[in-house]
Amino acid sequence: MKKTLSYFLLMLGAVAFFACDDGIDYEKMRKEELALLDDYMAIAHPGxxxxxxxxxxFNEPGTGEGDTIKAGDRVQLFYATWALIDGPDSILVDETNGYLEGHRYEPYEVTVGGGNSISGLEEGLTYMQPGTRSRLVINSELAxxxxxxxxxxxxxxxxxxEVEIYxxxxxxxxxxEE
Structure with missing residues (x-):
């Protein structure tokens, strides 16, 4: 009985801990992100x-040949990543990984639909073919x-x-080769 009561109190404490309000307004943050994304798209890619x-x-014209990439395909790619942030006077793109140009690293491998990368990248790959260069704008829900x-x-x-299929x-x- 004592063990059961201890277990119950432990579980109750865990529920209370995870249910507590951390003071962060996540709904407000998400709305701000979507407003910033809308502003960015209106400026950078109207329509x-x-x-x-x-x-x-946004696939670059003249890149990519062959069949479109499908779920289950293993894709090796080069990429660069940036975060969209709200600056003091404008929308900024904060470079977090600018290694695409010159391919200074080994290709990153993704199994499409395998869950080993962010879902926005995996979805974006399904609109590409081998050799495609593309720009993806991935909201936080897909990142x-x-x-x-x-x-x-x-x-x-x-x-x-920015992604290039290798x-x-x-x-x-x-x-x-594997």
Whole structure:
């Protein structure tokens, strides 16, 4: 009985801890992010339409050949990432990873639909073919949400990515290079 009561009190304390108000107005932060995103899109890409999930993608003309990337495909890509932030007088794009130009690192590998990357990137890949260069505008719901990502991308920040597809291994196909 004593063990059961201790367990019950422990669980009650855990529920109370996780239910407490941390004083942060997440709804307000999300609304501010969406307003900033709308302002950015009106300036940088007027008239652009988002996918049903809210992703914006801009494939560069003349890049990409072959079949569109599908769920299950393994994609190697180069990328650069920025966070959209509200500056003192304007919208700023804060560079968090500018390594795309010159490919100073190994390609990043994503299995589309595998959940090993942010959902906005995985969705964006399904609008691309091997060799495509694209710009993605990924709202926080499709990126890092209220948790952010380390020191470089805060809670409820829109992520801008420039992506270049290096190699696609279609689902079910293995290569000897691996």
């Amino acid at each position: 652009a339409e988002a996918t049903p999930s809210g992703l914006y993608y 890092y949400g209220q948790r952010g990502s380390g020191a470089s991308i805060g809670a409820f920040q829109t992520v801008l990515m 190699k696609v291994v279609p689902f079910g196909l293995e290569t000897d």
